[in-house]
Amino acid sequence: MPDAESPVSETPSSAPGSDGFFRSRWVSVPDAVVGVASRGLPRGFRAAGVAAGIKASGQPDVALLVCDAPDAVSAARFTTSSVASAPVVLTRDEGRTDGLRAVVITSGNANAGTGRGGLVAARRVRADAAAAVDLPEDRIAVCGTGVIGVPLPVDVVAAGLGTAAEELSPAGDDDFRRGIETTDLFPKVASLTVRLSGGEVTLHAVAKGAGMIEPRFATMLCFVTTDARLDAATADRLLGAGVAGSFDRISVDGQLSTSDTAVLIASGASGVAVDPGTADERAFAAALHALLDQLALLIVADGEGARRVGRVTVRGGRPADREAVARQVANSPLVKTALYGGDPNWGRIAQAVGAAVPGPRSVPFAIRIAGVEVCRDAEEVPFDRAALVAAVQAPEVDYEIDLAPARADESPAVVHFSDLGHEYVTVNAEYTT
Amino acid sequence: MPDAESPVSETPSSAPGSDGFFRSRWVSVPDAVVGVASRGLPRGFRAAGVAAGIKASGQPDVALLVCDAPDAVSAARFTTSSVASAPVVLTRDEGRTDGLRAVVITSGNANAGTGRGGLVAARRVRADAAAAVDLPEDRIAVCGTGVIGVPLPVDVVAAGLGTAAEELSPAGDDDFRRGIETTDLFPKVASLTVRLSGGEVTLHAVAKGAGMIEPRFATMLCFVTTDARLDAATADRLLGAGVAGSFDRISVDGQLSTSDTAVLIASGASGVAVDPGTADERAFAAALHALLDQLALLIVADGEGARRVGRVTVRGGRPADREAVARQVANSPLVKTALYGGDPNWGRIAQAVGAAVPGPRSVPFAIRIAGVEVCRDAEEVPFDRAALVAAVQAPEVDYEIDLAPARADESPAVVHFSDLGHEYVTVNAEYTT
Numbered sequence: 001m002p003d004a005e006s007p008v009s010e011t012p013s014s015a016p017g018s019d020g021f022f023r024s025r026w027v028s029v030p031d032a033v034v035g036v037a038s039r040g041l042p043r044g045f046r047a048a049g050v051a052a053g054i055k056a057s058g059q060p061d062v063a064l065l066v067c068d069a070p071d072a073v074s075a076a077r078f079t080t081s082s083v084a085s086a087p088v089v090l091t092r093d094e095g096r097t098d099g100l101r102a103v104v105i106t107s108g109n110a111n112a113g114t115g116r117g118g119l120v121a122a123r124r125v126r127a128d129a130a131a132a133v134d135l136p137e138d139r140i141a142v143c144g145t146g147v148i149g150v151p152l153p154v155d156v157v158a159a160g161l162g163t164a165a166e167e168l169s170p171a172g173d174d175d176f177r178r179g180i181e182t183t184d185l186f187p188k189v190a191s192l193t194v195r196l197s198g199g200e201v202t203l204h205a206v207a208k209g210a211g212m213i214e215p216r217f218a219t220m221l222c223f224v225t226t227d228a229r230l231d232a233a234t235a236d237r238l239l240g241a242g243v244a245g246s247f248d249r250i251s252v253d254g255q256l257s258t259s260d261t262a263v264l265i266a267s268g269a270s271g272v273a274v275d276p277g278t279a280d281e282r283a284f285a286a287a288l289h290a291l292l293d294q295l296a297l298l299i300v301a302d303g304e305g306a307r308r309v310g311r312v313t314v315r316g317g318r319p320a321d322r323e324a325v326a327r328q329v330a331n332s333p334l335v336k337t338a339l340y341g342g343d344p345n346w347g348r349i350a351q352a353v354g355a356a357v358p359g360p361r362s363v364p365f366a367i368r369i370a371g372v373e374v375c376r377d378a379e380e381v382p383f384d385r386a387a388l389v390a391a392v393q394a395p396e397v398d399y400e401i402d403l404a405p406a407r408a409d410e411s412p413a414v415v416h417f418s419d420l421g422h423e424y425v426t427v428n429a430e431y432t433t
Numbered sequence: 434m435p436d437a438e439s440p441v442s443e444t445p446s447s448a449p450g451s452d453g454f455f456r457s458r459w460v461s462v463p464d465a466v467v468g469v470a471s472r473g474l475p476r477g478f479r480a481a482g483v484a485a486g487i488k489a490s491g492q493p494d495v496a497l498l499v500c501d502a503p504d505a506v507s508a509a510r511f512t513t514s515s516v517a518s519a520p521v522v523l524t525r526d527e528g529r530t531d532g533l534r535a536v537v538i539t540s541g542n543a544n545a546g547t548g549r550g551g552l553v554a555a556r557r558v559r560a561d562a563a564a565a566v567d568l569p570e571d572r573i574a575v576c577g578t579g580v581i582g583v584p585l586p587v588d589v590v591a592a593g594l595g596t597a598a599e600e601l602s603p604a605g606d607d608d609f610r611r612g613i614e615t616t617d618l619f620p621k622v623a624s625l626t627v628r629l630s631g632g633e634v635t636l637h638a639v640a641k642g643a644g645m646i647e648p649r650f651a652t653m654l655c656f657v658t659t660d661a662r663l664d665a666a667t668a669d670r671l672l673g674a675g676v677a678g679s680f681d682r683i684s685v686d687g688q689l690s691t692s693d694t695a696v697l698i699a700s701g702a703s704g705v706a707v708d709p710g711t712a713d714e715r716a717f718a719a720a721l722h723a724l725l726d727q728l729a730l731l732i733v734a735d736g737e738g739a740r741r742v743g744r745v746t747v748r749g750g751r752p753a754d755r756e757a758v759a760r761q762v763a764n765s766p767l768v769k770t771a772l773y774g775g776d777p778n779w780g781r782i783a784q785a786v787g788a789a790v791p792g793p794r795s796v797p798f799a800i801r802i803a804g805v806e807v808c809r810d811a812e813e814v815p816f817d818r819a820a821l822v823a824a825v826q827a828p829e830v831d832y833e834i835d836l837a838p839a840r841a842d843e844s845p846a847v848v849h850f851s852d853l854g855h856e857y858v859t860v861n862a863e864y865t866t
Contacts, residue, residue, distance in 0.1 A: 079787075080791040081787030081788055082791055082794060083795065083796070083798075084787065084793070084795065092793065093793075112783075113779075113780055113811060114812060114813075116810075116812070148783070149779065149780050149783075253766045253767065254766070255766070255784060255785075256784065256787060256791075257784070258783070258784060332687075333688070333766065333861070334688055337862040338861070340862045341862030347546055350516050351514070351688060351689065353515075354514030354689060355514055355688065357515045358515055360515070360517070360526075361515060375582075378516060378546060378548055379547060379549070421862060422858050425770055425773070425854055428771070429854060
């Protein structure tokens with residue numbers, strides 16, 4: 001039975017008319033969000049997605065997003081891998097990341113592991129896109145996802161870019177989404193209407209990323225657009241905090257892509273300002289964070305056809321220990337296989353705690369699974385095993401760890417993670433180059 | 434085709450009469466090893482293993498090892514987990530680890546995750562063993578492996594200990610081995626004859642550990658005995674270096690047991706001294722290291738019925754980067770599933786390099802798989818894919834990574850690892866508490 005002290009709610013939170021997007025009980029929808037739809041770009045944006053011929057499947061593989069506002073501001077975040085793809089290196093090191101006005105994405109080929117030739121190819125794509133949409137090259141972000149180590153077919157991309165530029169449309173968001181996906185099993189997109197003091201703004205985000213399914217390894221891409229008016233510093237701060245609380249807090253298998261990129265562009269076309277330090281900024285930030293949180297959870301849920309998603313919450317102890325324990329649990333193949341198997345195995349959680357906080361001094365800790373205390377002072381406590389086994393069959397399973405000393409005033413470390421099952425092995429082992 | 438510069442030998446090294454023990458091509462047998470057998474305790478030792486009733490299967494589950502030499506010296510190493518089992522805490526914190534004369538092991542129950550009651554139980558086992566073999570309690574190491582979170586049935590163990598003490602025999606090594614195993618699929622044991630300047634000595638070691646098969650999580654135990662005469666400081670140094678080069682350089686799934694323990698006891702009964710700083714010490718150390726290396730590889734090979742074993746060797750760059758890259762590759766589920774699938778996928782190796790060495794500065798690197806260069810300057814180089822696919826079907830697969838700058842004079846970082854396949858998921862997910 002759920003512990004009375006547990007903050008876990010069993011009731012999914014979903015806004016009226018949420019269109020099924022806010023489906024995790026771990027995401028609460030801020031009051032400022034007055035509409036949730038699966039379609040609808042903000043004012044000032046056009047998008048397109050075309051099948052250029054990168055993907056053998058014939059699916060859309062070149063996507064283009066353009067902001068028509070000359071004074072648009074932007075922010076971006078990239079993978080921390082030192083083996084970054086050519087598009088990441090180009091955009092990060094040679095782009096105006098605070099003033100991006102377009103994004104071009106190739107899917108099916110990441111242009112990673114392609115050396116100096118890859119950088120030449122990324123520059124060519126950027127130049128072609130600049131010509132096609134009549135913007136300076138440094139205002140264009142380039143992204144890639146798909147196989148690595150294979151030279152990008154730049155002529156194929158160029159032809160696709162030409163078509164995409166012709167097809168750019170305010171209603172092109174669905175084609176754009178399909179153009180960035182690889183092996184995603186379901187769309188990861190929402191268009192929120194956010195009520196601010198100056199009026200309503202639209203906040204749209206689309207993400208791709210499905211764990212390790214794409215032949216070599218996964219990439220997380222996310223593109224956020226809004227017609228709110230932000231200054232560049234605010235955009236950077238909001239995106240940074242949003243990514244840190246969402247895409248940086250998930251693990252499919254602890255691996256790090258060469259290509260992860262998140263971009264936010266604000267057109268300002270609504271005329272509604274989000275000024276720093278205001279209640280409007282807090283409301284906008286809350287909506288953005290809820291949006292990114294749910295997208296991140298969808299990425300986890302799509303990881304290798306995962307059966308269920310876990311959330312580990314670590315409280316107490318030292319901040320570095322909290323973080324280490326949360327990451328260790330989220331990345332433990334023993335914990336992940338137990339989640340897959342629907343096994344409330346607290347010994348594996350204890351193992352991860354001990355590994356994350358090494359040393360001869362025992363750390364007192366307590367563990368709750370699905371709200372049920374199963375271990376206190378590193379020892380099993382009596383619980384209703386049959387009820388707990390039933391509880392961990394749910395699509396979302398909570399793991400809570402309290403480290404000593406308890407520190408109620410400090411924020412917990414939270415990581416969301418997918419399970420590890422036969423689908424993961426099948427997808428990642430039975431593909432042969 | 435293997436690169437001409439590659440140090441990899443395709444020829445298994447095996448000593449004459451090696452009885453199949455030295456089966457890895459990565460272990461070379463030192464000249465001082467003049468005999469390899471699967472049985473034969475050194476002089477001065479007796480052992481036993483009995484079925485006390487811990488294991489439902491009726492297999493042996495209480496094992497006892499005693500050294501009859503009053504002046505025996507010993508050394509020990511333990512898990513670095515802060516969630517250490519009660520036997521580890523007791524032996525490590527309250528044992529004379531430089532003068533151990535007996536080891537008692539329970540298998541089927543690790544006495545871990547059992548809190549204060551577990552420590553009381555471990556003390557009871559140690560006291561019962563001390564009485565049974567007539568030795569001081571602090572001369573007795575206690576070890577456990579098996580389920581965690583379940584109280585140890587101390588009366589069952591006590592009865593088994595009484596029987597085991599009666600059955601102690603110089604020929605009891607095989608019963609002892611069976612008494613420490615849990616789900617090991619094959620024995621991990623050898624008795625070496627080592628020729629030193631003063632005569633021949635016997636060096637015996639037995640290990641258990643089969644990855645994550647035991648219901649909760651794996652434990653590595655290793656017991657080394659010899660009739661050579663060592664001082665305690667030498668024993669400690671030799672065991673420490675041996676463990677650091679073997680059991681600390683393997684990964685089944687990056688998890689850390691609560692219970693890992695390695696013990697070395699030297700009876701001195703041969704009368705042949707191994708004095709520090711001598712050629713004899715170097716010869717003895719080489720034999721010990723080869724023995725522990727091969728045992729460690731057998732543990733990896735037994736992990737979840739692994740199809741094959743990988744070895745990652747990282748050269749060049751900074752020492753901390755070498756180590757981080759080797760660990761990241763060895764623990765990467767993407768690399769491990771590719772090993773399982775027989776897929777020479779260098780993109781996954783590149784991904785692990787980038788994750789292990791984060792930051793915006795690209796690290797130049799080269800990758801060889803099974804001796805074939807596949808990537809240089811972070812870019813694919815032409816190679817015979819069909820030949821390489823055939824090569825990675827072998828039971829042992831080499832992954833070599835050169836980081837820039839090349840540093841030929843420094844030792845590489847080496848880690849051995851198992852693959853990740855359906856058996857792992859089956860064993861770890863389909864067990865339900």
